[in-house]
Amino acid sequence: MDSHLTELQNYLVLGGLLFSIGLIGLLVRRNMIVMFLCVEMMLQGISVSLVAWGRFHGDWGGQMLVIFIVTVAACEAAIGLAMILAVFNYSKQLDIAFWQEVREAGIPPFTDHEIPEEREEDRVWPTLSPAGVEPELDVEEITHRSRV
Amino acid sequence: MNWSLVNSLWPLFVSMVLGSAGIWLMLPPKGRQGRFVGAILSVAGLLLLAIQLLGFGQWNGQAMFMLLATFTTISAVATITMRSPVYSAIWFALTLLGTAGLLLLQEAQFLAVATIIVYAGAILVTFLFVLMLAQPEGHAIYDRMSWGKFAPLCAVLSGVLLVGGLTFLLSDLEAMPEAASLPTDNHMARLGGELFSRRLLSVELAGTLLLIALVGAIAIAKDTRPKPRQAVSTSSDGRQA
Numbered sequence: 200m201d202s203h204l205t206e207l208q209n210y211l212v213l214g215g216l217l218f219s220i221g222l223i224g225l226l227v228r229r230n231m232i233v234m235f236l237c238v239e240m241m242l243q244g245i246s247v248s249l250v251a252w253g254r255f256h257g258d259w260g261g262q263m264l265v266i267f268i269v270t271v272a273a274c275e276a277a278i279g280l281a282m283i284l285a286v287f288n289y290s291k292q293l294d295i296a297f298w299q300e301v302r303e304a305g306i307p308p309f310t311d312h313e314i315p316e317e318r319e320e321d322r323v324w325p326t327l328s329p330a331g332v333e334p335e336l337d338v339e340e341i342t343h344r345s346r347v
Numbered sequence: 348m349n350w351s352l353v354n355s356l357w358p359l360f361v362s363m364v365l366g367s368a369g370i371w372l373m374l375p376p377k378g379r380q381g382r383f384v385g386a387i388l389s390v391a392g393l394l395l396l397a398i399q400l401l402g403f404g405q406w407n408g409q410a411m412f413m414l415l416a417t418f419t420t421i422s423a424v425a426t427i428t429m430r431s432p433v434y435s436a437i438w439f440a441l442t443l444l445g446t447a448g449l450l451l452l453q454e455a456q457f458l459a460v461a462t463i464i465v466y467a468g469a470i471l472v473t474f475l476f477v478l479m480l481a482q483p484e485g486h487a488i489y490d491r492m493s494w495g496k497f498a499p500l501c502a503v504l505s506g507v508l509l510v511g512g513l514t515f516l517l518s519d520l521e522a523m524p525e526a527a528s529l530p531t532d533n534h535m536a537r538l539g540g541e542l543f544s545r546r547l548l549s550v551e552l553a554g555t556l557l558l559i560a561l562v563g564a565i566a567i568a569k570d571t572r573p574k575p576r577q578a579v580s581t582s583s584d585g586r587q588a
Contacts, residue, residue, distance in 0.1 A: 204520055205409075206412075207520075208517045208518075208520060209409070209412055209416070210412075210449070210453070211513065211517055212396075212510070212513065212514050212517060213416045213419070213420070213449070215509060215510050215513040215514070216420055216423075216510055217419065217420070217423055217442075217446075218509070219505075219506035219507070219509045219510050220370075220420070220423045220424060220426075220427060220506065221423070221427075222502070222505070222506050222509070223370060223374075223427060223499075223502045223503055223505075223506040224426065224427030226498065226501075226502035226505075227374050227375065227427070227493045227494070227498060227499045227502045228375070228427065228490075228493070229489045229490070229492060229493065229494070230432050230482075230487070230489060230490050232432050232436075232474060232477060232478050232481070232482075233427070233432050233435050233490075235474065236426060236432075236435055236436060236439050236474065237426075237427060239439070239466070239470070240423055240426065240427075240439065240442060243442065243443070243446050246446070246450075246458070246462075247446060247449055247450070250450055250453050250455050250458065251453060253529075254453050254454065254455075254528070254529065257527040257528045257529050258529075259529070259537075259538065259541040262455050262457075262458055262538065263541065263542060263546050263549070265455075265458050266458070266461070266542065267549060267553055269458075269461055269462070269465050269466070270553040270556065270557060271553075271556065272465075272466070272470065273465060273469065273470060273557070273560075274556055274557060274559075274560035275560075276470045276473055276474070277473070277560050277561065277563075277564040278560050278563055278564050278567065280473055280474070280477045280564075281563075281564040281565075281567040281568040282567055283477060283481070284477060284480065284481065284568055285567055285568065287480075287481045288570070292487065292489070293432075293481055293482055293487070293489070294487070294489040296489065296494075309494065309495075311492060311495075312495065314488065314492065315488070315491045315492065
């Protein structure tokens with residue numbers, strides 16, 4: 200098997216991996232911003248595949264399409280994030296499950312059966328360790344007022 | 348039964364099972380031990396898949412690809428499994444770096460640089476900006492939940508079927524007639540020439556789309572609700588000012 204074909208296969212498998220990892224994230228996560236990141240990751244997978252095809256066929260079409268993917272991704276991010284902000288101003292949370300209240304009539308709501316408890320270490324935030332030596336303060340110099 | 352098919356297929360099958368079990372263990376409703384075990388399992392699955400891919404061809408010339416692909420895949424999995432969305436965004440930046448490296452390997456220099464500048468530089472920063480506006484405390488209860496018990500399982504299954512099927516179908520591609528490869532000198536000039544001659548209409552369309560998105564984003568983000576009326580101020584002698 201020639202090396203061009205091998206390369207194409209490798210890149211297509213990688214593109215498929217990125218696409219499906221993004222798909223899994225989109226289906227599983229509930230934070231709207233993370234869902235958005237997953238959509239961008241799916242676009243990355245498509246880009247890798249398109250460039251690989253373009254190189255295999257010796258054609259600029261793949262790279263052209265990727266340029267337009269980047270353009271559309273930028274538009275999508277601008278509009279999507281503006282919408283997320285507008286939605287957040289209404290619901291005060293990024294949970295997509297909040298929006299099931301606009302579902303069709305007659306469809307039962309999704310309810311969380313088990314809510315994970317918040318552990319102690321989840322509330323701890325990283326802090327910067329103190330560096331250097333704290334300078335000794337000269338109280339007289341600080342409180343000295345020359346014009347009084 | 349076709350045993351040769353089974354013999355050639357089992358590494359792919361095992362790698363898909365390992366990878367999917369690992370991702371499933373790392374996804375939100377699971378605890379900390381699950382994430383550790385899941386990370387080990389999915390790395391093992393990824394290694395098996397890499398060996399499978401190496402079976403397609405020879406080792407030489409693939410080392411760089413394998414390195415970058417492993418880096419990209421691991422950071423992609425970390426993006427979707429991190430509980431804090433800030434960490435998700437940072438891991439996604441690493442995914443973008445890996446993708447840019449892969450594009451560079453494929454002699455798409457302009458796209459590699461554009462990915463870093465436009466995606467990691469502009470889009471991702473906008474994501475982080477909105478994240479800090481909307482969720483300044485960093486973690487929320489819905490980041491540690493999913494849609495019940497079966498949703499992660501079904502999602503992982505569908506994703507794995509996609510990758511497994513694709514890899515299986517790709518494993519017996521037949522050699523196609525050799526196409527002319529792209530010239531590698533003067534990359535930017537050739538790309539620009541193609542972009543502004545054959546694809547000129549698309550460029551115009553993309554520009555229009557950007558303009559519409561710009562106006563639309565401002566129109567959406569603007570607060571159009573009527574403002575609450577100002578409290579009527581009264582002057583000292585009780586009359587309305």
